[in-house]
Amino acid sequence: MFSATLFRALSSVFMLTATLGFSTASQAQDYPRARPIHLVVPFPAGGATDVLGRLVGQELGRVLGQVVIVENKAGAAGSIGTDHVAKSAPDGYTVCFCTTGPQVILPHLTKQPFDPRKDLLPVIHIHNVxxxxxxxxxxxxxxxxxxxxxxxxxxxxxxxxxxxxxxxxxxxxxxxxxxxxxxxxxxxxxxxxxxxxxxxxxxxxxxxxxxxxxxxxxxxxxxxxxxxxxxxxxxxxxxxxxxxxxGYPDYEAYTFVGLNVPAGTPAPVIDTLNRATNEVLADDRVREKMLAMAVERVGGTSKAYAAFLAAEYEKMGRLIEEGRIVLKE
Structure with a gap:
């Protein structure tokens, strides 16, 4: 009796796991045909970050064949919009046009409602300024x-x-x-x-x-x-x-922007976004517009962007600690 009951329980668990796995794989395979993508720019409309976000969003929509809606969720030096993405469903339909502060600086200075290293996944390094x-x-x-x-x-x-x-x-x-x-x-x-x-x-x-x-x-x-x-x-x-x-060959300092998605987003979705954004950045029209704004395109793999973020996080933390920088409350 016990063995039969246990067998039925385990069978139910395996079937549920298989079904969820199939559902996730199916959703990733269909991406991004299901619905529009929301690109969250964590700064107000009209600024340089917003202009660049709308440029990338428009071209990304063209490449993916899907509508990309740019949403401005400003406040707290970019943390409010970034937190919104971190807490969104990990399905690739909410993407962060993430900036320097919330990712590598503010976590060393203030308590954040999210951990950029755990709650966000890197997709691609868009540009340096x-x-x-x-x-x-x-x-x-x-x-x-x-x-x-x-x-x-x-x-x-x-x-x-x-x-x-x-x-x-x-x-x-x-x-x-x-x-x-x-x-x-x-x-x-x-x-x-x-x-x-x-x-x-x-x-x-x-x-x-x-x-x-x-x-x-x-x-x-x-x-x-x-x-x-x-x-x-x-x-x-x-x-x-x-x-x-x-005289200082190791010196380089930028503000930067990259695309990030919530932790748990399937790898195929990240790969799709990465490939499409690399295609956007390779476009001569995008290149010219970025040059006009004194912006350097980057692109590349999600792994390269992850390595960049890790190095910047460590570097900024060290500078803040050694400089004894404390924000006034």
């Missing part, structure tokens, strides 16, 4: 070696502005100080425009900022460039060398 280190026109340094020499002669006296405490540009400054062995004075602002306004007025000596915002000010002679923070020169500022070129 290098910054540019600029100076007031009257600063007695025009290159990285000159700046390092000046900073060493005045420890803590040279100031630099960024978009805020604990942001990617702040950490770009921390990383520069670490490699150069200097000490600068960080001045956080609520956005790029206030930082650049104070730089032009001579209230701060330096600023780390986006190339898109800095370029017209450089062309107008209102500020001067010291270096770009990427591994390669930016086509938008082709005459401006990188930090790496000027």
């Amino acid at each position: 290098p910054n540019v280190l600029v100076a007031r026109t009257t600063l007695a340094a025009g290159t990285v070696p000159e700046l390092v020499q000046l900073a060493r002669s005045k420890p803590g006296a040279i100031s630099y502005g960024t978009t805020g405490l604990g942001g990617p540009q702040h950490l770009a400054g921390e990383y520069f100080q670490k490699l150069a062995g200097i000490r600068l004075n960080h001045v956080p602002y609520k956005g790029e425009n206030p930082a650049f306004n104070d730089l032009m007025a001579g209230h701060v000596d330096l600023a780390f900022g986006s190339i898109a915002v800095a370029e017209p000010l450089i062309r107008a002679g209102k500020i001067k460039p010291i270096a770009v923070t990427g591994k390669r020169r930016s086509p938008s500022l082709a005459d401006v060398p990188t930090v790496a070129e000027q």
